[in-house]
Every structure is written in C-alpha cells, then in structure tokens.
Amino acid sequence: MNTPPSIPSSQPFFSARCRACWFVAGLVALIALSFWSLDLAWSSFFSMDAVASMGRFVGEFFPPDLSSAFLLKVWKGTVETLAMSLLGTIIAAFIGILLALPASSIRQAGQASSFVYVMRLPTRAFLNVLRAIPELVWAALLLISAGLGPFAGTLALALHTSGVLGRLFAEAIENAPPGPAAALQAQGVSNTRIFFYATLPQVLPQLMSYTLYRWENNIRAAAVLGVVGAGGLGQLLSFHMGLFQMSKTATVLTAMILLVALVDLTSYATRRILSR
Amino acid sequence: MIAQTSHISHTVRPARPAPERDPAWIGRLFWLTAAMVIMWPLLVATEFKPWILFDAQSRKSTLRFLGDFFPPVVNLEFMTMVAKETWRTVAVATAGMALALVLAIPLTLLSTRALSVSALTGRMATMPFVFRQAIRFLLIMLRSVPELVWALIFVRVVGLGPTAGVLAIALTYGGMLGKVYGEILESGDAHASTTLMRSGASRMQAFFYGLLPQNAAEITSYTVYRWECAIRSSVVLGFVGAGGLGQQLDNSMKMFNGGEVATILIVFILLVALADRVSYVLRREIG
Numbered sequence: 001m002n003t004p005p006s007i008p009s010s011q012p013f014f015s016a017r018c019r020a021c022w023f024v025a026g027l028v029a030l031i032a033l034s035f036w037s038l039d040l041a042w043s044s045f046f047s048m049d050a051v052a053s054m055g056r057f058v059g060e061f062f063p064p065d066l067s068s069a070f071l072l073k074v075w076k077g078t079v080e081t082l083a084m085s086l087l088g089t090i091i092a093a094f095i096g097i098l099l100a101l102p103a104s105s106i107r108q109a110g111q112a113s114s115f116v117y118v119m120r121l122p123t124r125a126f127l128n129v130l131r132a133i134p135e136l137v138w139a140a141l142l143l144i145s146a147g148l149g150p151f152a153g154t155l156a157l158a159l160h161t162s163g164v165l166g167r168l169f170a171e172a173i174e175n176a177p178p179g180p181a182a183a184l185q186a187q188g189v190s191n192t193r194i195f196f197y198a199t200l201p202q203v204l205p206q207l208m209s210y211t212l213y214r215w216e217n218n219i220r221a222a223a224v225l226g227v228v229g230a231g232g233l234g235q236l237l238s239f240h241m242g243l244f245q246m247s248k249t250a251t252v253l254t255a256m257i258l259l260v261a262l263v264d265l266t267s268y269a270t271r272r273i274l275s276r
Numbered sequence: 277m278i279a280q281t282s283h284i285s286h287t288v289r290p291a292r293p294a295p296e297r298d299p300a301w302i303g304r305l306f307w308l309t310a311a312m313v314i315m316w317p318l319l320v321a322t323e324f325k326p327w328i329l330f331d332a333q334s335r336k337s338t339l340r341f342l343g344d345f346f347p348p349v350v351n352l353e354f355m356t357m358v359a360k361e362t363w364r365t366v367a368v369a370t371a372g373m374a375l376a377l378v379l380a381i382p383l384t385l386l387s388t389r390a391l392s393v394s395a396l397t398g399r400m401a402t403m404p405f406v407f408r409q410a411i412r413f414l415l416i417m418l419r420s421v422p423e424l425v426w427a428l429i430f431v432r433v434v435g436l437g438p439t440a441g442v443l444a445i446a447l448t449y450g451g452m453l454g455k456v457y458g459e460i461l462e463s464g465d466a467h468a469s470t471t472l473m474r475s476g477a478s479r480m481q482a483f484f485y486g487l488l489p490q491n492a493a494e495i496t497s498y499t500v501y502r503w504e505c506a507i508r509s510s511v512v513l514g515f516v517g518a519g520g521l522g523q524q525l526d527n528s529m530k531m532f533n534g535g536e537v538a539t540i541l542i543v544f545i546l547l548v549a550l551a552d553r554v555s556y557v558l559r560r561e562i563g
Contacts, residue, residue, distance in 0.1 A: 019561070031374045034367035041439045054433050083321035090315075132548040133541070136424070136512045137522075140529055141537075145329050145338035150322040224424040228515060231322070234424075241428060253425065260420045 060246035061253075070248060074236065074255045081232035081259065084150050084225070085218040088157030093211045095158065096165030099123055101195070103170040124170075130163025135221045139230040150231025157218050157225070168210045172203045219263050223256050233259070344534020348542060358524070358543055365520035365547070368438050368513070369506035372445025377499070379418075379450030384457040387411035390466055390487055391479045412458070418451030427513045441518030445506050456498055464491050497559045504555040511544060521547075 102119040133141075138156035146152040180198035189197075226234025233256050240248040298304070318324075328334055385391065387408050394401040400408075423444045430440035469486030473479065477486075514522020521544055528536035 030370055034370040037363065038367050038371060038438045038442065040442060041434050041437060050433060057433060080321055083318045087318045087322050087324065128549065129545055132545045134508055134512050136515060137525065140515065140526065144341050145334050147328060147334070151324055154322045154324060220422060224422045227424055227428070237425070238428070256425065257420045261416065264420070
C-alpha cells in the first residue's frame with residue numbers, strides 16, 4: 001500500500017476542491033432524495049406482466065395503417081404542424097422585436113429614451129414570464145378563449161417564442177456597435193429612423209439566425225402541442241391513442257419522428273454548408 | 277422594378293439634399309406583397325381567426341376565467357399540496373436526468389470517434405465504424421421521439437404516476453446528452469488522449485486521464501443546463517398524467533378554478549426562475 005498523498009497547503013486550490021466536494025455531495029443527496037420520495041413503480045415496470053403488456057402494446061402497432069385516406073389525414077396534420085410552427089415563429093419575431101426595443105438598454109438615444117429606460121425592467125420581467133411558461137401550458141390556457149384547434153397552438157407558440165426571441169433580440173441590439181447610430185444621431189435624425197437605418201441593418205443577420213433556430217425548435221414543439229387539443233399531428237396522436245386505434249397511432253408516430261428527424265437533418269446539413 | 281430603381285439612382289445628383297421619400301419604397305412594397313401572398317395559405321391552414329378571441333361567448337368565458345385569477349388561492353391545505361407537487365416536479369426531473377446519465381455515458385463511450393484505436397492510424401476500420409454509426413442512430417432515435425410521446429406510451433404501460441415521467445425524461449434526455457457529449461469529446465484537442473493510446477494506454481485510461489479532464493467543465497455545464505430544461509419538461513409531462521405541478525394545473529384548469537391556476541402558475545414561474553438562477557450560477561462557477 002502506498003501512502004495517500006498529503007493535502008496541498010496552498011489555500012486557493014483547497015477551497016476550490018472543497019466547493020467541488022460540496023457540489024458533488026449536494027448532487028448525490030438531491031438524486032437520492034428524488035428516488036426515495038417518488039413512489040416509482042419499478043416492480044410493475046420490470047415484472048413479467050409489464051414486459052408482456054409492453055410487448056402486446058408494441059405488437060399492436062403493427063401493421064401501421066397505410067390506407068390512402070388515413071395517410072392523407074396524416075399529411076394534412078403534418079402540413080398543419082408546419083404551418084403552426086412557421087406562423088407562430090413569424091408572429092413571435094414581430095412581437096419579439098417590439099418588446100426587445102424597450103428591453104434593450106440604449107440610454108443615450110435622446111429624450112424619449114428616458115421613458116424607454118424606465119420601461120426596461122418591467123419589459124424584461126414580462127419577457128421572462130412569457131418565456132417561463134412552456135408552449136404546452138400556454139396552449140392549455142388559450143383553449144379557453146381560442147377554442148380547440150391549430151389557432152390556439154399557433155398563439156401558444158407565438159407567446160412562448162416571443163419571450164425567448166425578445167430576450168435574444170434585446171441582447172443583440174445592446175451588443176450592436178454604436179457607431180452608425182451615433183453618427184445619425186449627431187445629424188439630428190429621429191429615433192425611429194436611427195433604428196431602421198442604423199441599428200436594424202446591423203443586427204438583422206443575427207436576428208434572422210435566432211429566428212430560424214427557434215423555428216426549428218417550434219416544429220418539434222408544434223408536433224406535440226395537439227396532445228392538449230391544439231391542432232397538428234399531436235391532436236391526431238392523442239385522438240387515436242385515446243381510442244386505442246394502435247395501427248393509426250403507429251402511422252402518426254412514424255410521421256412525427258420522420259418530421260423531427262428531417263428537420264434535424266436539414267438544420268445539420270445547412271449548418272455544415274454555411275460553416276464550410 | 278429593377279429598371280425603375282436604376283432610373284431613379286441615375287437621375288440623383290450628388291449635390292441634391294437627402295430624399296424626403298424612401299428611395300427603395302417600390303422594392304419594399306413588392307416584398308411586403310410577396311410576404312402577404314405567402315402568408316395567406318399559412319393563415320388558412322392554422323385556422324387563424326383572431327376575431328373569435330373577441331366574440332361575446334369567448335370574451336365572457338375568458339374574462340370570467342381571468343377574473344377568477346384574483347385572488348390566487350393561498351389557503352394552507354392548497355399551498356401544502358402545491359409545495360409537495362413542486363418537489364415532485366423537481367424530483368422527476370432529477371431522477372430522470374440521473375437515469376439519462378446512466379444511459380448516455382456508456383453510449384457516448386461506445387460511439388465517440390475520439391476513443392477509436394483503429395482511427396489512430398488513418399481511417400477507422402469498417403466494423404468499428406458501422407458499430408459506432410449504429411449506436412449514433414440509436415441515440416438519434418431516442419432523441420427524435422419527444423418526451424411527451426414517450427410519456428404517453430409509458431403511461432399506458434406502467435399506469436399514471438411519476439414513473440412514466442421519469443422514464444420519458446430518461447430516454448429523450450439520454451439521447452440528447454449522448455449525442456452532445458460525443459460531439460464535445462470529438463471537438464476538443466485530441467492530442468493528449470491519442471498520445472496516451474499510442475503509448476499503450478487502454479481506452480478507459482485515455483478517457484479518464486486525457487479526454488475527461490479536458491472536457492469536464494463543458495460536459496458538466498451542459499448537463500446542468502439540461503437539468504434546467506428537464507424541470508420545465510417535467511411540468512409539461514404532468515399534463516399527460518405523470519404527476520407534479522403540471523397535473524395539478526391540468527386539474528385546476530379543467531375545473532375552471534382560476535384562483536388555483538393563478539397560484540400554480542406563479543409557483544411554476546418562480547420555480548423556473550430559481551432553476552435558471554441556480555443553473556446560471558453553477559455554470560459560471562464551473563466556467
């Protein structure tokens with residue numbers, strides 16, 4: 001047995017190590033508490049009974065319903081999902097930029113900005129609330145006023161995404177180089193024009209790439225929003241699963257996975273091409 | 277359109293003052309019209325009818341529901357229940373992440389190119405390559421099924437309750453973590469690990485002494501970020517019956533109990549803000 005290494009006496013290394021120890025200990029405790037406090041049904045999951053029911057469940061998926069009438073329905077659901085995600089993202093981009101203006105702290109832009117500067121914190125808080133509530137929860141809340149269907153889903157996507165985009169846009173605007181705006185301001189150009197002719201052209205590429213990135217996320221989100229009744233493929237899925245029509249469920253599931261995989265592949269390929 | 281623009285720019289003399297009107301207005305008008313034409317089918321497909329938000333029936337029920345939000349329900353019994361469900365939400369996310377790690381770490385080690393012995397000398401051999409691609413495909417499959425769909429399936433198999441939520445998070449996040457860990461390991465400087473393997477170290481030794489120390493900070497920080505995301509999805513999973521805050525929210529909403537909905541939403545926003553904060557601080561510490 002070799003002797004354990006002595007603890008180094010240098011202070012910073014020791015304290016850093018101890019913080020890491022605390023972090024790990026806290027993590028282990030959190031995980032242990034989580035497993036202990038949840039009444040997890042492992043026995044029923046690993047029992048022969050569960051394996052059999054899982055097998056039966058998967059077996060019922062085959063053969064998937066590939067009749068042309070149903071495929072047409074699934075196709076319509078897919079188009080609806082894509083349309084929801086696209087429209088939701090477009091609306092969110094507009095709301096996002098409207099909210100990003102008061103949320104970004106450009107103080108030196110003349111007299112009107114003192115009011116804008118006061119609005120900064122409330123707008124940021126509002127953006128955080130929009131962002132904190134997931135799309136699905138927004139959809140469930142909106143069902144009351146917008147009714148069942150893709151409209152509620154589109155609005156839900158738009159609300160959550162405008163929270164996300166608003167924050168990203170605000171950061172982009174804050175980080176834009178101030179030169180062109182200052183030059184126009186020195187000429188006495190109004191704030192609106194400064195925004196449209198100096199700030200916006202500078203940050204537009206970044207805003208576009210954020211928006212595209214969120215669109216990609218939103219396609220994935222739109223696919224499942226229908227589970228609470230907000231249109232798209234998810235609505236077909238929960239409808240047919242609720243009726244235990246497993247062969248139809250299998251078709252919808254396949255369409256969903258293909259859609260998500262296709263989006264992933266496209267974005268991966270685009271990134272590869274753009275970064276080359 | 278193009279001809280007209282060039283015509284305008286041709287007649288502008290340098291000494292003239294800046295034009296009052298936007299010189300590019302024709303182009304802008306064209307793109308605006310084009311955008312509207314493209315938008316039209318989208319509006320049709322999504323049944324976009326904003327006016328139904330304002331018709332008498334919908335306005336009445338919305339206003340009644342929103343009116344119920346104030347005051348939020350804060351009696352002791354309800355708050356105890358909300359506190360319990362909040363913990364459950366965090367616990368489902370944490371347990372799911374723990375299982376996701378159990379799934380992701382071995383799959384990462386099996387699929388990463390950075391630990392290939394045959395790739396040390398030129399191209400990777402065929403069999404290891406096929407094997408790695410197969411594991412990668414498995415990770416993509418796990419990740420492509422949204423956690424909500426996994427939860428719907430598991431609720432059928434193991435019944436309502438947190439088990440379905442934990443399994444759903446474990447599978448989807450296992451796929452995500454596995455893929456991203458692999459990318460992190462491959463993107464770093466491979467010099468230390470390849471040197472170790474070239475001089476006869478085993479793959480595990482190369483991982484623990486070469487790759488892991490190099491990439492530990494990035495991996496930990498990504499894991500913490502995903503844990504934050506898992507808390508958000510754990511709430512959503514409650515909507516399909518996986519327990520936690522989401523399920524309570526769903527129940528209260530179905531009973532049109534605005535006060536309870538308001539309380540749960542506030543607690544949820546605070547929870548997300550807290551997770552956001554904790555994750556931010558931890559990631560900054562890890563650096």
